[in-house]
Amino acid sequence: ETGVTQSPTHLIKTRGQQVTLRCSSQSGHNTVSWYQQALGQGPQFIFQYYREEENGRGNFPPRFSGLQFPNYSSELNVNALELDDSALYLCASSLPQGSGEQYFGPGTRLTVT
Amino acid sequence: GENVEQHPSTLSVQEGDSAVIKCTYSDSASNYFPWYKQELGKGPQLIIDIRSNVGEKKDQRIAVTLNKTAKHFSLHITETQPEDSAVYFCAAKTNTGFQKLVFGTGTRLLVSP
Numbered sequence: 001e002t003g004v005t006q007s008p009t010h011l012i013k014t015r016g017q018q019v020t021l022r023c024s025s026q027s028g029h030n031t032v033s034w035y036q037q038a039l040g041q042g043p044q045f046i047f048q049y050y051r052e053e054e055n056g057r058g059n060f061p062p063r064f065s066g067l068q069f070p071n072y073s074s075e076l077n078v079n080a081l082e083l084d085d086s087a088l089y090l091c092a093s094s095l096p097q098g099s100g101e102q103y104f105g106p107g108t109r110l111t112v113t
Numbered sequence: 114g115e116n117v118e119q120h121p122s123t124l125s126v127q128e129g130d131s132a133v134i135k136c137t138y139s140d141s142a143s144n145y146f147p148w149y150k151q152e153l154g155k156g157p158q159l160i161i162d163i164r165s166n167v168g169e170k171k172d173q174r175i176a177v178t179l180n181k182t183a184k185h186f187s188l189h190i191t192e193t194q195p196e197d198s199a200v201y202f203c204a205a206k207t208n209t210g211f212q213k214l215v216f217g218t219g220t221r222l223l224v225s226p
Contacts, residue, residue, distance in 0.1 A: 056211030
């Protein structure tokens with residue numbers, strides 16, 4: 001186990017709704033990255049938080065937003081949900097920039113109907 | 114941006130055989146190459162990684178090789194066991210100011226007893 005936890009495990013939402021996913025990073029890790037993994041695909045980078053600031057973003061629209069808290073835990077918020085947002089959402093925690101190693105949580109399975 | 118290609122998409126071997134998964138990357142600035150194992154219903158688990166200043170790394174039955182000139186890296190699993198059955202992902206990290214991993218599309222490995 002990596003020590004990275006995510007909640008909830010599963011979630012079902014309706015198109016147009018908003019959702020908040022949560023992640024607690026491994027002890028001592030102050031960098032959190034979020035990824036979207038569609039069925040049968042590799043994870044796609046959404047964004048990364050370091051010291052409570054977003055410091056990198058992938059090719060995702062602004063309706064994907066996040067927060068990082070002083071204890072390094074993080075939230076992913078998605079507004080105006082679309083059917084294509086159905087996926088496994090993964091968070092990964094890591095040591096300060098430069099080490100490269102990222103440790104993933106078990107993910108949150110989001111289904112949008 | 115970085116692009117990672119992974120082959121094969123599926124690989125079936127007999128228990129005790131070796132398995133090899135290959136990846137190529139496009140960005141010559143990439144400097145960190147991890148491999149992840151993902152079992153059904155779980156998040157990706159880091160199993161081995163290699164940095165650009167090393168050509169080969171081994172950890173018991175698994176090894177990774179890197180050819181920077183050809184921009185290729187490979188995962189080698191020897192003496193495969195049924196519990197090695199999973200989806201394996203390669204990834205690459207470029208030397209940017211943040212830790213973004215770009216993943217391959219995955220290889221489903223099936224080890225038959």
